[in-house]
Structure formats: structure tokens, C-alpha cells
Amino acid sequence: LMNRICIALDAMGGDHSPRCVLGGADLALQDDTNLYFHIFGNKEQILPLWQSTQRLRHFSEIHHTDEVITPELKPAQALLGFKKSSMRLAIACVAAGEAQAVISGGNTGAYVALSKVLLKMITNIDRPVLPALMPSIKGTTVLLDVGANLNCDAENLVQFAIMGECFARILLQKESPSIGLLNIGSEESKGHPALHEAAQMLKKMPNLNFYGFIEGSDITLGTVDVVVTDGFSGNLVLKAIEGSAHFFAQLLRDALGSSLRGRLGYKMAAPAFTKIKEQIDPRHHNGTLFLGLKGLAVKSHGGTDAVGFANAIQVAASMVQKNLVSSIEERQIAREAIPQ
Amino acid sequence: LMNRICIALDAMGGDHSPRCVLGGADLALQDDTNLYFHIFGNKEQILPLWQSTQRLRHFSEIHHTDEVITPELKPAQALLGFKKSSMRLAIACVAAGEAQAVISGGNTGAYVALSKVLLKMITNIDRPVLPALMPSIKGTTVLLDVGANLNCDAENLVQFAIMGECFARILLQKESPSIGLLNIGSEESKGHPALHEAAQMLKKMPNLNFYGFIEGSDITLGTVDVVVTDGFSGNLVLKAIEGSAHFFAQLLRDALGSSLRGRLGYKMAAPAFTKIKEQIDPRHHNGTLFLGLKGLAVKSHGGTDAVGFANAIQVAASMVQKNLVSSIEERQIAREAIPQ
Numbered sequence: 235l236m237n238r239i240c241i242a243l244d245a246m247g248g249d250h251s252p253r254c255v256l257g258g259a260d261l262a263l264q265d266d267t268n269l270y271f272h273i274f275g276n277k278e279q280i281l282p283l284w285q286s287t288q289r290l291r292h293f294s295e296i297h298h299t300d301e302v303i304t305p306e307l308k309p310a311q312a313l314l315g316f317k318k319s320s321m322r323l324a325i326a327c328v329a330a331g332e333a334q335a336v337i338s339g340g341n342t343g344a345y346v347a348l349s350k351v352l353l354k355m356i357t358n359i360d361r362p363v364l365p366a367l368m369p370s371i372k373g374t375t376v377l378l379d380v381g382a383n384l385n386c387d388a389e390n391l392v393q394f395a396i397m398g399e400c401f402a403r404i405l406l407q408k409e410s411p412s413i414g415l416l417n418i419g420s421e422e423s424k425g426h427p428a429l430h431e432a433a434q435m436l437k438k439m440p441n442l443n444f445y446g447f448i449e450g451s452d453i454t455l456g457t458v459d460v461v462v463t464d465g466f467s468g469n470l471v472l473k474a475i476e477g478s479a480h481f482f483a484q485l486l487r488d489a490l491g492s493s494l495r496g497r498l499g500y501k502m503a504a505p506a507f508t509k510i511k512e513q514i515d516p517r518h519h520n521g522t523l524f525l526g527l528k529g530l531a532v533k534s535h536g537g538t539d540a541v542g543f544a545n546a547i548q549v550a551a552s553m554v555q556k557n558l559v560s561s562i563e564e565r566q567i568a569r570e571a572i573p574q
Numbered sequence: 575l576m577n578r579i580c581i582a583l584d585a586m587g588g589d590h591s592p593r594c595v596l597g598g599a600d601l602a603l604q605d606d607t608n609l610y611f612h613i614f615g616n617k618e619q620i621l622p623l624w625q626s627t628q629r630l631r632h633f634s635e636i637h638h639t640d641e642v643i644t645p646e647l648k649p650a651q652a653l654l655g656f657k658k659s660s661m662r663l664a665i666a667c668v669a670a671g672e673a674q675a676v677i678s679g680g681n682t683g684a685y686v687a688l689s690k691v692l693l694k695m696i697t698n699i700d701r702p703v704l705p706a707l708m709p710s711i712k713g714t715t716v717l718l719d720v721g722a723n724l725n726c727d728a729e730n731l732v733q734f735a736i737m738g739e740c741f742a743r744i745l746l747q748k749e750s751p752s753i754g755l756l757n758i759g760s761e762e763s764k765g766h767p768a769l770h771e772a773a774q775m776l777k778k779m780p781n782l783n784f785y786g787f788i789e790g791s792d793i794t795l796g797t798v799d800v801v802v803t804d805g806f807s808g809n810l811v812l813k814a815i816e817g818s819a820h821f822f823a824q825l826l827r828d829a830l831g832s833s834l835r836g837r838l839g840y841k842m843a844a845p846a847f848t849k850i851k852e853q854i855d856p857r858h859h860n861g862t863l864f865l866g867l868k869g870l871a872v873k874s875h876g877g878t879d880a881v882g883f884a885n886a887i888q889v890a891a892s893m894v895q896k897n898l899v900s901s902i903e904e905r906q907i908a909r910e911a912i913p914q
Binding site: 385425450451453465469479486495 | 758765766791818836842843846
């Protein structure tokens with residue numbers, strides 16, 4: 235039991251809860267019986283699913299609550315009321331040391347606000363930051379911030395880079411992931427002053443694999459492992475790339491479906507198309523977390539299914555095992571020891 | 575001769591000049607013998623190409639010059655020296671009233687700086703803005719600014735919207751193109767204050783089909799005809815979408831090429847893939863122009879070929895015919911007549 239990884243699950247967050255949460259936990263246990271879950275939510279809805287799988291019954295317990303944080307709720311409302319919501323109780327479980335990570339697919343704004351209050355920020359990290367995992371030609375690119383940090387100064391961007399590097403080291407299993415700053419050109423004179431200042435600071439940093447400025451096209455090309463940007467730009471490019479995926483899928487469907495030759499060709503090459511779908515399947519890129527907190531709060535996509543939720547559990551487990559929070563803390567301490 | 579459209583061509587701008595310029599002019603004359611070209615550049619390089627096509631010889635004249643604006647040149651250098659560069663002379667040809675539009679595929683920074691000085695800004699328009707033509711599910715979306723306007727206030731964005739609408743009305747042949755402001759959510763509270771202010775101003779504007787805020791994914795989905803944003807964000811999303819196109823093409827090549835079934839399926843469906851290539855062929859989206867100037871300065875992509883350059887000529891000709899500059903001027907005058 236000593237090496238067991240305990241994870242608190244908000245069973246009520248996300249579109250397909252609690253089904254996808256329970257199903258995901260069950261799937262994760264297929265691969266790793268070293269996990270144990272504290273499941274928070276409405277017992278009436280959870281029990282039928284929970285009782286149907288012996289594995290899950292052995293490696294989890296249910297903590298009943300009626301209260302739920304709905305998607306429309308503002309962060310301030312979630313902070314002030316809803317003291318017994320499944321999301322809050324699951325986060326509190328980590329704060330109390332009874333679990334090593336929490337996972338929720340619920341209201342992102344409420345989740346980050348509650349996590350910030352209950353888990354606290356790492357010393358000298360100013361804001362929590364949310365990375366996205368993007369499929370790229372090289373595999374996966376970490377893009378951050380895609381959360382709500384609108385205006386970022388050079389110091390914020392440098393902190394994002396440090397946290398992104400620690401996250402990517404574990405997630406991508408790379409010794410020294412490369413870091414790029416998103417800009418509108420690779421020349422040093424391009425873009426906002428905060429970017430120039432951040433680039434100067436990152437360049438001087440020892441043991442950091444800083445690539446320099448990269449452009450929007452480099453995200454899916456996989457030029458670097460970690461793309462650093464402010465939350466406004468990060469959200470725009472993330473959505474632009476998601477929109478492109480829909481656009482190309484639609485083009486393919488229209489073109490291949492509009493003729494007999496197209497339909498036959500599609501049928502012939504079906505395994506190839508299945509392979510592509512798997513490569514860009516968002517479920518395999520599900521599970522990111524608020525970086526900068528003293529505890530691990532993993533965000534699952536609200537629309538994911540059991541397979542996607544199981545992936546988020548794997549992300550949480552590997553961050554626990556490789557001690558993400560300590561590695562960020564150590565990076566920040568090492569940074570302060572160096573004369574700037 | 576009275577209705578003839580005269581266009582000044584910088585024969586030396588772009589990677590494949592003067593070949594793609596002369597070839598493009600010749601192609602354009604196939605469809606429209608109402609055109610006449612003033613060709614600026616090195617006569618030695620131009621003459622062999624020019625003499626090989628009778629059509630072009632009849633409907634153009636060459637103005638020799640040795641000087642060329644190279645891609646590396648800074649705008650300030652281009653403004654101060656190079657008084658006899660092909661780019662400058664071509665723009666001056668419009669300023670002198672001898673041509674109604676100029677086209678160059680050369681150095682963008684130098685081109686906008688020279689155009690601003692020689693052609694002047696429209697009254698009460700603060701900055702030239704560069705739109706990009708993006709393929710979308712609905713056909714084409716105009717995205718602006720993708721030029722170099724880093725920091726934009728609400729008034730800048732409103733001007734971009736007005737100019738983008740006038741441009742799209744001609745380009746997309748729509749009576750009242752829809753306008754969207756690029757943001758990180760459709761809720762009114764999301765994003766930077768300048769966006770909220772611009773949205774309020776655009777909402778109040780009569781005869782403007784203002785949709786509201788849109789997100790990055792809406793660009794290729796074609797939710798609106800014109801996407802308005804600052805030059806930093808515009809460049810990021812433009813490049814992110816370009817990168818995605820490369821990414822998906824690579825995925826398809828890898829998946830279809832890696833098995834016999836894939837290769838056979840590809841062969842079978844080849845016409846469908848050709849159709850897709852045509853739909854997203856950047857040559858068919860080539861030819862944008864600096865909006866806000868008193869003259870028409872069309873920017874051709876530096877890497878395009880004769881087909882793409884011919885497309886830029888068609889864009890220039892339609893902007894001349896439909897009188898883009900006047901329509902922007904009228905829009906601005908109408909706006910000032912309305913109490914804000």
C-alpha cells in the first residue's frame with residue numbers, strides 16, 4: 235500500500251459524468267493496479283456503475299455529496315458557496331494529504347480558482363498556467379498558456395517556460411525538452427517588448443534548452459517540445475489548429491464521398507485513415523494540469539469519454555511518480571541562486 | 575482604350591521573378607484583354623520572356639531599371655535609397671496616375687513603407703492593413719491584419735473592420751459580408767478591453783453586418799466573411815493554420831504511403847485528392863492588398879508562380895473596376911456624419 239498512488243476524482247464534472255469518470259478509472263486499473271481512487275459525487279448515480287466492476291470496487295471508495303459545480307457558475311460563486319461540491323471536496327482531499335492528485339472534467343474557471351485557494355501556489359510562481367497537448371509531426375507539443383492569463387510580462391513567460399519544461403520532461407520522457415517562444419518571426423526585432431525581454435532571460439538560463447522564437451506554423455511541425463505564449467495567443471492558436479483539423483476532415487469527407495472512385499479508394503485505404511484518426515485522437519492528448527500549484531490538479535476535457543479520462547489518470551499518475559511539483563520548486567530555487 | 579485597366583508590375587519582386595510576373599501577365603491577358611501593363615525591371619532579363627508572347631507585347635510596355643529592392647533590405651533603407659528600384663517606380667506609376675494599381679511580390683516591409691509615402695493614406699485612416707485570404711469550409715475568409723500592426727486600439731480595429739468589409743464585398747461578391755472580432759470566447763466579458771470597446775462601436779454602426787466575437791476555430795469554419803484582429807494575433811493564427819495544413823498533408827502521405835492498401839486507395843481516389851489540392855491551392859488565394867491607401871497596391875506572395883501571379887492581377891483588376899478606394903473613403907465619411 236505504501237507505493238500506491240491515490241487520486242481524487244470529481245465524478246460529476248464533464249459532459250458524460252459520472253459514466254466516463256468511472257469507466258476511465260476502471261480502464262486505468264486494467265493497466266495499473268497500483269492506483270487507488272477517492273470518488274466524489276452523487277452516490278445514487280455512481281453506485282450502479284461502481285458495483286458493476288469488481289476491479290473498481292476493490293481499488294476505490296465513494297464519498298457521497300449532492301452539490302455540483304455547474305459549467306455556468308462563475309469562479310467567484312464557486313469559491314463562496316458550494317462548500318460540499320464534488321469538485322471542491324476532491325481538491326480538498328489532495329490538500330489534506332489523502333490523495334496525491336485530483337482530476338476533474340468540470341468548469342475550468344471554478345477548478346483553477348478552487349485549486350489555487352485550496353492547494354496554494356508554489357513560492358515565487360505568480361499564476362497557475364494551463365498547458366495544452368497538441369499533436370504534431372514529431373508526436374506531441376506542449377503549448378502554454380491556453381488558460382486565462384491575458385496579459386503576460388517577461389517574468390510570467392519565463393515562469394511558464396520553466397513549468398512547461400518540467401511538465402514536458404515527465405510527459406514526453408525527454409531529458410531536456412526544447413523551449414520556443416511564440417512570436418511573429420524568428421528575428422530578434424520582431425514582436426512585443428515582453429517577448430524580447432523573456433528571450434534574453436531564457437537565453438541566460440543554465441540547463442535550459444532554449445530554442446529562441448518560433449512561429450505559429452512550428453506548433454504542429456513540432457519544431458520544439460514546449461511552446462510558450464500568453465493565454466490570449468495560446469487560446470487563439472489552439473482553436474485555430476482545432477478548426478483546421480475539422481476543416482481538413484470535412485474536405486476529405488466531401489471529396490472522397492462525392493464519387494464512386496473516392497468511396498472505393500477510401501475503403502481500400504481505411505486502415506491508413508484509422509491510423510491517422512488515432513494519431514490525432516484528442517482522447518490520447520487528454521489530461522493536462524494547472525502548473526504552479528503545490529498540488530497536482532489535472533484537467534480532463536469536458537467532452538471526453540472513458541478512454542480519454544483513463545489517459546488523464548495516466549498523466550496524473552506519472553506526474554505523481556516523477557514528482558512534478560518538486561521539480562518545479564527546485565527549478566525556481568536554482569534560478570534564484572544564480573545572479574541574474 | 576478609355577475603359578482599359580492599367581496595372582504597374584514590379585517584375586523583379588518575388589522568388590521566381592521576372593518569369594512568374596511575365597507569365598502571370600500573359601495568363602491574365604488570356605481571360606481579359608482589357609488589361610494593359612507597365613512592366614518595371616531589368617530589360618535584359620525581361621525581354622526574352624516578353625518577346626516570346628505576342629499577346630503580352632501588344633498589351634504592355636517595359637520600363638527599364640537596374641535597381642532592385644532585395645528581401646533583406648529594411649524599410650528605412652528602401653525609403654532613403656533605391657530611388658530607381660523597380661518596386662518604387664511601379665508604385666510611382668500609380669501615384670502619377672499612369673496606372674490604376676501596382677502589384678509586387680517583393681519585400682513586404684519596403685513595399686508598405688514606399689506605398690504609404692508615395693500613395694498616401696486615406697483621410698482618417700491611421701494605418702495600412704494587410705488582409706490574408708484563407709480557405710474555409712464556406713470558400714474564402716478574409717483575415718486582417720496579418721501585417722505588422724502589433725498593438726491595436728479599438729479605433730484601429732474598427733477601421734480594419736470597415737476596410738475589410740469593403741475589400742470582401744468586392745472579392746467575395748457579397749452585398750453585406752459578415753464581420754467577426756477574433757477573441758478567446760464569444761461571451762462579452764472575454765478578452766482585452768480594446769476588443770470590448772471595438773465590439774460596442776461596431777454594434778452601433780449602421781449597415782454593418784457585425785456578427786460579434788468569434789474564436790480561432792471559426793476562421794477555417796467560415797463562420798464570418800471577415801475576421802478582424804491585431805497584426806500579432808493575425809500572424810499567429812495564419813501561420814498556425816498553414817502549419818496545420820502541412821501537418822495533415824504529412825499525416826496523409828505517411829499513412830497512405832506506408833502500405834500497399836494505402837497506396838492503392840490513394841491511386842483510386844486520386845481525383846478526389848486533386849480536388850482537395852485545388853480547393854486549398856494557395857495560388858488561388860494569392861493577391862491581397864494594403865488597405866487604407868489612396869492607391870491600389872496589391873501584394874503577391876513571394877513564392878508564387880505564374881498562375882498565382884495571374885490571380886493577383888485579377889484581384890487588382892476587380893478592385894479597380896469596383897473602386898475599392900472610393901468605397902472605403904465613402905464608408906469613413908458616412909461614419910463621421912453619424913453621431914457616435
